[in-house]
Amino acid sequence: MSKQNGSATRNGKKHVSDESREYSVGEDLRQRGVSRRDFLKFCSAVTAALSLPVSFAPKVAEALDEIKRPPLVWLEFQDCAGNTEALLRAANPTAAEIVLDILSVDYHETIMAAAGHQAEAALDKSITDYKGKYICVVEGSIPMKDGGVYGCVGGKSFLDLARKVCGGAAATIAVGTCAAYGGIPAAVPNPTGAVSVKEAVPGATVINLPGCPVNADNLTATIVHYLVFGKIPALDAFGRPLFAYGKRIHDNCERRPHFDAGQYVEQWGDDGHRKGFCLYKMGCKGPLTFHNCPSQRYNEKTGWPVGSGHGCVGCSEPAFWDSMGPMYKRLPEVHGFGIEAMADKIGIGLAVGTAAAFAVHGAIMAINKDREPGDTTREG
Amino acid sequence: MARIVIDPITRIEGHLRIEAQVDGGRITDAWSSSTMFRGIEKILKGRDPRDAWYWTQRFCGVCTTVHSIASIRAVENALKIKIPPNAQLIRNIIIGIQNVQDHVIHFYHLHALDWVDITSALKADPGASSKLASSISDWPNNSATYFKEVQDRFKAFVASGRLGPFANAYWGHPAYRLPPEANLMAAAHYLEALEWQKDVIKIHAILGSKNPHPQTFLVGGMAIPIDPDSQNALNADKLIEIKRLLKKAQDFVENVYIPDLLAVASYYKDWAAIGGGEGNFLCYGEFTDAGGNQWFPSGVIVNKDITKVLPVDQKKIAEYVDHSWYDYMEGQGKGLHPWNGESEPHYTGPKPPYQFLETDKKYSWVKAPRYNEQPMEVGPLARVLVAYASGHKEAKEAVDMVLGKLGVGPEALFSTLGRTGARGIDCLLNARQTPKWLDELIGNISKGDYRIHANTLWDPSEWPAEASGYGWHEAPRGALGHWIRIKDKAIFNYQAVVPSTWNASPRDAKGQRGPYESALVGTPLADPDKPLEILRTVHSFDPCLACAVHVTDVAGNEMVKVKVC
Numbered sequence: 001m002s003k004q005n006g007s008a009t010r011n012g013k014k015h016v017s018d019e020s021r022e023y024s025v026g027e028d029l030r031q032r033g034v035s036r037r038d039f040l041k042f043c044s045a046v047t048a049a050l051s052l053p054v055s056f057a058p059k060v061a062e063a064l065d066e067i068k069r070p071p072l073v074w075l076e077f078q079d080c081a082g083n084t085e086a087l088l089r090a091a092n093p094t095a096a097e098i099v100l101d102i103l104s105v106d107y108h109e110t111i112m113a114a115a116g117h118q119a120e121a122a123l124d125k126s127i128t129d130y131k132g133k134y135i136c137v138v139e140g141s142i143p144m145k146d147g148g149v150y151g152c153v154g155g156k157s158f159l160d161l162a163r164k165v166c167g168g169a170a171a172t173i174a175v176g177t178c179a180a181y182g183g184i185p186a187a188v189p190n191p192t193g194a195v196s197v198k199e200a201v202p203g204a205t206v207i208n209l210p211g212c213p214v215n216a217d218n219l220t221a222t223i224v225h226y227l228v229f230g231k232i233p234a235l236d237a238f239g240r241p242l243f244a245y246g247k248r249i250h251d252n253c254e255r256r257p258h259f260d261a262g263q264y265v266e267q268w269g270d271d272g273h274r275k276g277f278c279l280y281k282m283g284c285k286g287p288l289t290f291h292n293c294p295s296q297r298y299n300e301k302t303g304w305p306v307g308s309g310h311g312c313v314g315c316s317e318p319a320f321w322d323s324m325g326p327m328y329k330r331l332p333e334v335h336g337f338g339i340e341a342m343a344d345k346i347g348i349g350l351a352v353g354t355a356a357a358f359a360v361h362g363a364i365m366a367i368n369k370d371r372e373p374g375d376t377t378r379e380g
Numbered sequence: 381m382a383r384i385v386i387d388p389i390t391r392i393e394g395h396l397r398i399e400a401q402v403d404g405g406r407i408t409d410a411w412s413s414s415t416m417f418r419g420i421e422k423i424l425k426g427r428d429p430r431d432a433w434y435w436t437q438r439f440c441g442v443c444t445t446v447h448s449i450a451s452i453r454a455v456e457n458a459l460k461i462k463i464p465p466n467a468q469l470i471r472n473i474i475i476g477i478q479n480v481q482d483h484v485i486h487f488y489h490l491h492a493l494d495w496v497d498i499t500s501a502l503k504a505d506p507g508a509s510s511k512l513a514s515s516i517s518d519w520p521n522n523s524a525t526y527f528k529e530v531q532d533r534f535k536a537f538v539a540s541g542r543l544g545p546f547a548n549a550y551w552g553h554p555a556y557r558l559p560p561e562a563n564l565m566a567a568a569h570y571l572e573a574l575e576w577q578k579d580v581i582k583i584h585a586i587l588g589s590k591n592p593h594p595q596t597f598l599v600g601g602m603a604i605p606i607d608p609d610s611q612n613a614l615n616a617d618k619l620i621e622i623k624r625l626l627k628k629a630q631d632f633v634e635n636v637y638i639p640d641l642l643a644v645a646s647y648y649k650d651w652a653a654i655g656g657g658e659g660n661f662l663c664y665g666e667f668t669d670a671g672g673n674q675w676f677p678s679g680v681i682v683n684k685d686i687t688k689v690l691p692v693d694q695k696k697i698a699e700y701v702d703h704s705w706y707d708y709m710e711g712q713g714k715g716l717h718p719w720n721g722e723s724e725p726h727y728t729g730p731k732p733p734y735q736f737l738e739t740d741k742k743y744s745w746v747k748a749p750r751y752n753e754q755p756m757e758v759g760p761l762a763r764v765l766v767a768y769a770s771g772h773k774e775a776k777e778a779v780d781m782v783l784g785k786l787g788v789g790p791e792a793l794f795s796t797l798g799r800t801g802a803r804g805i806d807c808l809l810n811a812r813q814t815p816k817w818l819d820e821l822i823g824n825i826s827k828g829d830y831r832i833h834a835n836t837l838w839d840p841s842e843w844p845a846e847a848s849g850y851g852w853h854e855a856p857r858g859a860l861g862h863w864i865r866i867k868d869k870a871i872f873n874y875q876a877v878v879p880s881t882w883n884a885s886p887r888d889a890k891g892q893r894g895p896y897e898s899a900l901v902g903t904p905l906a907d908p909d910k911p912l913e914i915l916r917t918v919h920s921f922d923p924c925l926a927c928a929v930h931v932t933d934v935a936g937n938e939m940v941k942v943k944v945c
Contacts, residue, residue: 069540069542071542076395077416078416078418079441079926080393080438080439080440080441080442080926081393081394081440081441081442081926082438082440082441082442082444082592082593083441084441085441085442085444085591085592086441086592088485088489088574088577088578089577089578089581089591089592090578091578094574094575094578095574095578096571096574096575099544099545100533100537100544103544104540104542104544105544105545106542106544106545106547107545108545109388109390109391109392110390110391110392110393110490111390111391111489111545112390112391112545112546112547112549113390113391113493113498113545113546113547113548113549113550113551114390114547114548114549114550115386115388115389115390115391115549115915116385116386116387116388116389116911118548118549118550118910119388119390119548120388121548122547122548125547143417143418146727147731147732148732149727149729149731149732150416150417150418150419150725150727151395151415151416151417152387152395152415152416152732152734153387153388153395153415154387154388155385155387155732155733155734155735156732156733157732157733158416160732160733183438184418184420184423184435184438185418185419185420187420187423188423189422189423191418191419191422191423191725192417192418192419194418212438212593213441213592213593267833267835267838268598268600268601268603268605268832268833268835268838269601269605269606269830269831269832269833269835273605273613274605274606274607274610274612274613274830275607275610275612275613276610276611276612276613297590298585298589298590298591299578299581299582299584299585299590299591300578300582302582302585302586302590303585303586303588303589303590304589304590305589305590305595305596306589307589307612308585308586308587308588308589308595308596308603308604309596309603309604309605309612309613310588310589310595310596310598310603310604313434313595321423321435325427325428325431326427326428326430326431327428327430327431327434328428328430328431329428
């Protein structure tokens with residue numbers, strides 16, 4: 001496990017590359033003038049993002065010290081580049097650090113300098129040289145209908161590319177709801193037969209990071225988790241890491257006390273809206289949505305939808321485009337508690353009460369442990 | 381005579397392919413093709429019109445606010461909803477900073493590497509970069525030590541032998557002309573801009589929860605409440621943070637972007653005579669004030685004649701599918717207005733994997749929009765030209781400043797370089813104007829006006845049985861329009877005609893080329909295997925292709941379509 005012997009190993013296996021001139025991520029950062037202090041600060045931030053105890057930070061640092069810039073290829077299919085843009089907003093680490101210092105981003109159409117056949121050659125080289133060792137990130141769904149004519153790069157269909165590239169990756173991270181579950185192109189009537197990465201390449205090891213778009217901090221935390229522990233994080237029934245999607249928005253919402261107290265926004269801009277009351281009556285889908293938005297937030301923790309006065313739309317849930325709408329219609333069968341006196345009772349039976357009221361997916365998860373992540377037939 | 385293909389065109393949004401015919405070191409013909417189709421439009425039909433902004437926002441994650449804006453405007457126009465002044469001002473601030481941030485990212489991260497050779501930066505004398513940088517700007521990061529740090533970072537990166545996103549590019553190409561010190565300065569600012577963009581766009585997170593895809597738009601107003609006495613609303617703390625970020629944005633644009641743009645342009649003045657295209661321009665106008673006037677004027681310019689700005693008449697817009705993979709019910713050869721648009725997809729191209737498209741037949745998922753039967757270029761150049769030709773004070777000053785510093789006349793604007801320069805001018809105008817919208821908003825709040833939503837007509841039960849409308853917006857990439865028909869509280873018909881559809885369009889019924897295609901004709905090509913020059917001209921338009929795709933309902937003539945940005 002020591003870098004002094006010239007080849008970093010992890011879990012007894014040779015990792016990523018044996019080119020002896022390569023530095024570990026930690027060494028690399030130091031070479032580039034990143035102080036040890038800043039490096040440790042980054043490790044602490046990542047540790048927090050992974051919901052690990054603070055005591056894990058040194059372990060993260062130690063592991064990163066041994067990992068050499070692993071190759072990453074980023075494929076864009078039926079996408080809007082929203083997840084790429086999210087990556088550009090990342091702060092821990094920043095996009096520049098990811099690209100220059102931490103990973104070797106060998107293919108990413110939106111940022112790479114090369115174009116045309118030179119770009120294709122860069123992709124081929126990376127996936128050949130690092131077969132079975134590179135990380136693949138996919139953004140966008142994959143159209144299956146009509147022989148894949150609805151999406152091509154360099155004359156090749158998205159499906160062929162996905163099979164080739166995801167098939168040879170150590171792990172594939174499906175970023176955003178389109179790659180994870182088909183997303184908006186797969187919404188009814190799904191004109192192009194769009195599917196998720198897991199559905200298109202069932203044999204690939206896929207981690208789903210849904211959200212529209214993905215929260216960049218969850219993406220970097222997932223990559224670091226993989227680098228540090230040498231395995232993918234624990235996933236829920238929909239292929240999502242528990243560290244980021246293990247809890248319901250409603251249960252972590254800063255406005256939850258107002259829900260419990262029966263204090264709701266009734267009209268945009270009314271007194272309740274200004275005071276930060278619960279948005280349930282304005283159609284908030286937080287009660288059905290599993291995501292760490294309330295704590296992780298966006299843009300360096302600047303904001304998140306409910307915090308800015310608009311309800312959650314459920315964007316990290318499979319098939320949310322069809323199952324969660326209309327956006328401003330309140331969820332059915334959610335009992336408004338109405339009176340303060342109810343609060344105690346709710347407090348006692350919180351988890352059970354919420355589960356019963358919301359047809360929760362925690363329960364579905366328990367029942368359907370074996371269900372394929374691509375299966376979107378859950379109830380809402 | 382050779383046929384060359386660039387696919388993927390990288391450093392853009394979306395999937396774009398260019399095929400070009402090359403003869404005697406010049407491009408003699410070109411074809412622009414979008415190779416990705418999603419068909420989101422079909423999905424919109426029958427849904428709540430109040431949700432459309434959220435769906436259409438997903439056309440594009442780069443210009444991530446523009447479809448929301450056009451969409452809510454279309455619904456408000458259809459239902460005749462008048463939004464409160466604060467909502468208008470908040471939208472203006474969101475639009476303003478979107479334009480500023482988007483243009484800077486385009487210049488440094490999508491376009492710069494067409495002009496800047498990063499490998500040459502490794503050979504630069506950091507002292508010379510410092511001297512150059514200090515001669516054009518008093519930006520604090522101008523020291524030799526600073527440039528040496530950046531150079532060392534790139535050197536260490538290159539020494540690793542793994543160039544990541546910088547591998548396999550056209551480095552060392554004879555068309556690169558900057559001296560090493562200018563390349564190093566630009567490389568440093570590439571990294572600085574990357575940091576800067578994630579900071580300034582926090583304005584969207586403050587006003588709209590997050591970026592990309594801010595979640596704050598509402599038909600009838602905005603979802604961010606205003607209350608100086610609440611911690612859950614737009615208060616003094618948040619307003620002052622927006623003010624700080626707007627200043628940071630303006631500082632960077634004035635002291636880094638514009639000086640860099642002028643410095644780089646001064647080495648490539650021959651590109652002021654390349655890539656001009658047909659010279660027709662369309663601008664919808666933007667930034668409506670309380671009196672209903674637009675700060676950026678709307679207008680049409682035909683055949684590079686800036687002595688005449690014609691009014692825009694939406695009835696003159698039509699889309700053709702003669703070279704696009706769609707069928708029209710009454711056959712092709714005729715354009716359809718967005719109200720009556722159809723987009724039944726019908727792929728007739730080669731089966732993948734393929735080498736070439738059949739460019740004499742249909743070859744793109746983008747339709748061909750035409751104004752008065754003519755192709756139109758849209759974008760910052762159109763916006764700046766229309767403003768300049770209309771005598772807009774600030775635009776005129778900025779244009780004259782840039783032209784003066786480069787020692788060229790207004791005719792230089794009709795070119796690849798002019799398009800890139802106009803984007804800088806547009807950015808500067810937005811960066812200077814947006815703080816004024818904020819001041820106005822603060823003024824309203826201090827007078828006790830906290831209204832952010834119209835409230836009337838939020839409930840669909842108050843709507844008429846049928847309504848139709850359209851919403852226009854000047855997105856970073858140009859004229860964007862959404863057209864909507866509402867029937868029985870639901871979307872009956874929805875269509876967007878977006879900037880990159882105008883610019884990336886294939887040929888129409890008359891065989892007239894789209895703007896990318898026209899602009900490429902005549903472009904010199906030093907090495908057909910490394911077509912750097914094609915990237916320069918195509919990138920000067922800032923392509924955004926995810927957008928450019930339609931679909932319609934399978935069931936008869938109830939069309940629903942939308943494209944994007």
